[in-house]
Every structure is written in structure tokens, then in C-alpha cells.
Amino acid sequence: MAKTTNDRILIIGAGLCGTLLAVRMAQRGYEVALHERLSDMRTMEVAGGRSINLALSDRGLQALASAGLKEQVLEACIPMHGRMIHGVDGDLRLSKYSGREGEYINSVSRGGLNMTLLDKAESFDNLTLTFQSKCSHVELESGVAFFQNKAGETERVEADVVIGTDGAGSAVRRSMMDRTPDLLFNYSQDFLRTGYKELCIPPGDGGTHRIDKNALHIWPRGAFMTIALPNLDGSFTVTMFHPFEGEAGFNTLNSSDRLNAFFEQHYPDLLVHLPTLTEDYFNHPVGVLGTIKCYPWQAFGKALLLGDAAHAIVPFYGQGMNASFEDVRVFDETVERFEGDWEKIFKVFQDERVGNTNAIADLAVDNFQEMRDKVDDIPFIRKRQLEMQLERTYKDYYSKYSLVTFKPGLPYAEAMKIGRMQDDFLLKVCAEREVEDISLEKVYQELKNMQG
Ligand code: FAD
Incomplete structure (x- = not known):
């Protein structure tokens, strides 16, 4: 693609959304600087050897296709054709995702996907990647961002535009909140009284999957549930979605005896596949789940939020990453329409997008209820x-x-x-x-x- 402008784009946060965005903007010929607070994940061991996976579906794939990455990513995916519902008595029922052939979702490794995007990003001469560079704040009108580098020094980075893809706890969004009266910045956060914890079903003999690998497994139990998604190495990433308090609460399941007794009663057919249950449960943190909505997403035609930084949603529709990738596709199309006029691009993009991400946020909360207690x-x-x-x-x-x-x-x-x-x-x-x-x-x- 021919270079159309010398504008410098600073992208803060090299997660899934930021790295795909950096790739697309580099493909358009912009000078792109991508900063990430963590070390380069390609040089690090995955924490505790754990793999965490996500459901990737057509909206995400469409955005990956526009960057020429769809086929490569699909090669590392496992198709999931439906929900495999596990009753307390061990009964199994497959509820397919679609009545049409060829419509399914994909289990993909979060780390693997992010690393594929980083490898692609690194292949461009007009894109620089800086790790261990944590943004503290952004001066919105001038497009200047401040980072703490690995030596602990403060660095000042100037750009024509700054895009915050720094996730649900976004520092760029905080800088917008600091300007609430000027921007009329609206913000809401809504936490669920349910958290999550990841466990693991290890591979069976010879790297086989111990339960059906082509399904998203669910153990729905009314006020709580557990799900499992397959990994390529034969393991499954298991996620408990439980309240914090009460009989099934993370705070109540606080001893090995209680935990095992609880699993024997509520998840007997899962327990037989969890040889490291106690170890996983007590070593892994409990994550919180919530919805963040805000508006505007842009400030002074200089700064913009994208991905979870603009709209964090609960994971029950499997759409958070897909929506963030779709942001990149829609943003890219808006850049194509109004190339060079950033203020127009930012305003048209946010106004086209915010109603849609609010909708998927609400649908995801609905689906929480449906998955826990409507599937039966x-x-x-x-x-x-x-x-x-x-x-x-x-x-x-x-x-x-x-x-x-x-x-x-x-x-x-x-x-x-x-x-x-x-x-x-x-x-x-x-x-x-x-x-x-x-x-x-x-x-x-x-x-x-x-x-x-
Ligand atoms: P993030 O992935 O959070 O990336 C933000 C990046 O910015 C990170 O690399 C972070 O280190 C960096 N960063 C943060 N602060 C700074 C700073 N100050 N300076 C510099 N860098 C910074 N979505 C799906 O589509 N399908 C699923 O199946 C699915 N399952 C999920 C399951 C769970 C339990 C959860 C919690 C979420 C799930 N999601 C799913 C949602 C998905 O994980 C997010 O929507 C997606 O990761 C958003 O991407 P992002 O790049 O916007 O943010």
C-alpha cells in the first residue's frame, strides 16, 4: 500500500487490539510507535506453563483478514461446534451454535495470537516496538505521552495522534477523566458479584484430549458455572465463574477439603480430569469481571481509545476480543474515508461504534444469566x-x-x-x-x- 502521510501514530498497549491496530496502520504507511508496559512475551516463559485461551469468531477473523493474518491464525485454532452441557449426574448434551454447516467458533491461545501479531508488527521498518514502557499519562491537546522506562526514568514521546489500547485499566482513559469538564467525559463501571479463576485439565495419554475437543464445555449450576476450552497440546483451560461469597463462593472454598467436597458434589465428572485441582485453585488469582462504558472516546482530535480501554465487557458472549478487533477494522475503514483529517476520523469512528459496543456489553450480561441457568x-x-x-x-x-x-x-x-x-x-x-x-x-x- 502506498504511503500517504508522514503522520506519526503512537499506540499505547501491545495487547491484542493495539498490536493488530499497529500492524494495520504500518501497512497503510504511517510511522507507528507501539509501547507496552510489560516485557516482550515472546522472550518469557508463560506463567506457570499455563495457557489461556479465547473464543475467536467471525468478527475477529474478518479484522485479521484485513491484515492478511486470518489463515495463519486459523491454523492454530481448534473449532468448537457447540456447547457441551454437563449435568450434575454426568449427562451430556450438545447444543450446536448454528443449524448451518461451517458456522462455529474457534479456541485460540491468547499468548500465541498476541505473539503472532507481535511477529508481524516487527516485520515493518516503519513500526517501532518498545517494551517495559509504562504510560503514566497523556497531555491530550498536544499529543504528548509520558512513560516510565525499564530503567525507571520518565520518557516523553510526542506524536501527531495518540491511541490508547491499554485495556480495561487504561491510563489514556484516566487522562481523559482528568479532563472531565472540558470533554464532558461520561464514565460508568459495573462489576459483577461473580469472579473467575482458571484451572487446567491436562492432556490425556499421548497428548489426546480427555473430553470432546470440538466443543466449549459448560457445567451450568444456576448461581455459578464452570467452562472449559480446548488447547492444541491436548489440555483444556478451565474457568470457574463463581460468586465471592456464599456456599459456592471463592471466599468460602478456602480449604482443600471444602474444595474437593464441593467438586465431588457439583462437578463430579470434571473432578476426575483435574489432578492438580488443589494446586491450581490455591495458586491462581481470582479475577474480577465488569462492564466499562465511556464517552467520548476521543479528545481534541489528538487522542483516541480503542478496545477494552473504551469498552470492557464481561466475557459471556466470547466477544470482547472480537469487538476490539472489529474496532480496528472499522477504524481502518474510517481512516480510508477521511485520510489525514484525524479529528473527523476520530469523531465519525466513535459515534459509529459506541452504540454497537454498548449493545454487545448488554448482550454479554444477558448471556451470563443464560449460560448459568437457562441452558436446562x-x-x-x-x-x-x-x-x-x-x-x-x-x-x-x-x-x-x-x-x-x-x-x-x-x-x-x-x-x-x-x-x-x-x-x-x-x-x-x-x-x-x-x-x-x-x-x-x-x-x-x-x-x-x-x-x-
Ligand atoms: P488487553 O488485552 O487488556 O491489552 C492491553 C495491553 O495494554 C496489555 O498488553 C497491557 O499490558 C498494556 N498496558 C496496560 N496499561 C498500560 C500502560 N499504562 N502503558 C503501556 N501499556 C499498558 N474475548 C473474546 O473475544 N473471546 C473470549 O472467549 C474471551 N474470553 C475472556 C475470558 C476472560 C476470563 C476475560 C477476562 C476476558 C475474555 N475476553 C474474551 C475479552 C478479551 O480478553 C478482551 O476483550 C481483549 O483482551 C481486549 O484486548 P485489548 O488489547 O483491548 O486489551
Whole structure:
């Protein structure tokens, strides 16, 4: 791609979003400086040998494709075709993600994906990477950012524009909050009373997977749940989503005896695959989960927030990274439209995007409830069966989950609107009748009429 401008772009935070953004901007020919507070993860051992994985779906893949990375990333993914629901009695039920062939989500290593992006970023002459460089604050009007380097000294970095991709605890966002009256900066944070902790199912004999590798496993238990996603080495990353207090609370499960008794009672078929349960549980921290919304995302046409820095969401739709990658795609398209006019680019981008990321934030909270205690609910199970039949039969029907996950061209806000309307209607139908007694064609026509 021909170089169109000499503008220097400073990107703060070399996580998933920042590194993909740096790659795209370097591909456009800008001078890009990417700063990261941590050491280069490619030179470090993964903490405790743990691998953490994420569900990557079509919105994320579309953004990776625009940087020419989709095929390479897919090679390191494991397809997951549906949710494998584990009952307390060991019963298994597969609830597919889509009635259409070829629609599935992918388990990918967070570290592996970030390292692929960093390798790509390093291949550009017009992109510099600086690790152990922690941003303290940004002077927004002038586009000057201040960093503490590995020697503990303060460095001043100047750029034409500064983009904060420094995650949920963003220092760039803090600098915007410090200017609340000038920017009319709105901010909200909403923590769940549920936290998370990661455990591990090790590989079976010969590096095989001990449970079905092509599914996202869920142990739904009402007020709490546990999930597991497969890794390429035969292991699974297991994540407990539990409250802090009460019988299932992280604070209550505070001894090896209590923990094991709890797993024997609630997760017996999982316990047999967790030889290092006690060690993992007591060595790994409890993470917090919350939603952060803010507006504006830009200041003075000089600074912008992207990814979790602008919109942290709870992980129950598997869309946080996907939405952050989609930010990069939409931003890139906006740069293409208004090249050179940063103020316009920032304003058009934030106004197009904020309603959509607010929508996926709300949908993710809804899905928390659905995954914990609706997957065993009769009208809900019927609704999923009906949705599968509708998707198998009608090419243009997409369930709410599919609208969000498999229709990357559709903005999240639209997916939410259509999806919620469909859900209300289908749940009503399914509360009254068995699936065999429902006319598929009639339901399909009614759904079409509702959308005008
Ligand atoms: P981050 O990944 O947080 O990266 C921010 C980067 O900035 C980091 O490298 C950090 O070190 C750096 N940084 C921070 N502060 C500074 C500073 N002051 N100076 C310089 N650098 C700084 N999403 C999905 O799509 N699918 C999933 O299945 C999924 N599962 C999840 C499960 C859990 C338990 C959680 C908590 C999240 C999950 N997510 C998932 C969400 C996903 O992890 C985030 O949305 C994604 O990581 C956001 O990327 P980011 O680059 O914006 O932020």
C-alpha cells in the first residue's frame, strides 16, 4: 500500500487490539510507535506453563483478514461446534451454535495470537516496538505521552495522534477523566458479584484430549458455572465463574477439603480430569469481571481509545476480543474515508461504534444469566431446537447468537434489536408447545413480518 502521510501514530498497549491496530496502520504507511508496559512475551516463559485461551469468531477473523493474518491464525485454532452441557449426574448434551454447516467458533491461545501479531508488527521498518514502557499519562491537546522506562526514568514521546489500547485499566482513559469538564467525559463501571479463576485439565495419554475437543464445555449450576476450552497440546483451560461469597463462593472454598467436597458434589465428572485441582485453585488469582462504558472516546482530535480501554465487557458472549478487533477494522475503514483529517476520523469512528459496543456489553450480561441457568430450562431448550431447525431450513434466518457471532457485517446494535425481538417471540411459542407441534413455516413467516 502506498504511503500517504508522514503522520506519526503512537499506540499505547501491545495487547491484542493495539498490536493488530499497529500492524494495520504500518501497512497503510504511517510511522507507528507501539509501547507496552510489560516485557516482550515472546522472550518469557508463560506463567506457570499455563495457557489461556479465547473464543475467536467471525468478527475477529474478518479484522485479521484485513491484515492478511486470518489463515495463519486459523491454523492454530481448534473449532468448537457447540456447547457441551454437563449435568450434575454426568449427562451430556450438545447444543450446536448454528443449524448451518461451517458456522462455529474457534479456541485460540491468547499468548500465541498476541505473539503472532507481535511477529508481524516487527516485520515493518516503519513500526517501532518498545517494551517495559509504562504510560503514566497523556497531555491530550498536544499529543504528548509520558512513560516510565525499564530503567525507571520518565520518557516523553510526542506524536501527531495518540491511541490508547491499554485495556480495561487504561491510563489514556484516566487522562481523559482528568479532563472531565472540558470533554464532558461520561464514565460508568459495573462489576459483577461473580469472579473467575482458571484451572487446567491436562492432556490425556499421548497428548489426546480427555473430553470432546470440538466443543466449549459448560457445567451450568444456576448461581455459578464452570467452562472449559480446548488447547492444541491436548489440555483444556478451565474457568470457574463463581460468586465471592456464599456456599459456592471463592471466599468460602478456602480449604482443600471444602474444595474437593464441593467438586465431588457439583462437578463430579470434571473432578476426575483435574489432578492438580488443589494446586491450581490455591495458586491462581481470582479475577474480577465488569462492564466499562465511556464517552467520548476521543479528545481534541489528538487522542483516541480503542478496545477494552473504551469498552470492557464481561466475557459471556466470547466477544470482547472480537469487538476490539472489529474496532480496528472499522477504524481502518474510517481512516480510508477521511485520510489525514484525524479529528473527523476520530469523531465519525466513535459515534459509529459506541452504540454497537454498548449493545454487545448488554448482550454479554444477558448471556451470563443464560449460560448459568437457562441452558436446562425447557422453553429455552425448545427454542434452541427450533432455532436450529429454522437455520437448517431457511438461509436468511439467524438466531440472536448467530446474528452476533456469524454475521460480522451486521452492527451489534442491529443484532441486539433483531435478536431480542426474535427471542421474545420464540420463547412465547416454546412455552406453550413442544417443538414437534410447532409449524416451522408459520413461525418463519411471523418472524419475517416482525422485521418488516
Ligand atoms: P488487553 O488485552 O487488556 O491489552 C492491553 C495491553 O495494554 C496489555 O498488553 C497491557 O499490558 C498494556 N498496558 C496496560 N496499561 C498500560 C500502560 N499504562 N502503558 C503501556 N501499556 C499498558 N474475548 C473474546 O473475544 N473471546 C473470549 O472467549 C474471551 N474470553 C475472556 C475470558 C476472560 C476470563 C476475560 C477476562 C476476558 C475474555 N475476553 C474474551 C475479552 C478479551 O480478553 C478482551 O476483550 C481483549 O483482551 C481486549 O484486548 P485489548 O488489547 O483491548 O486489551
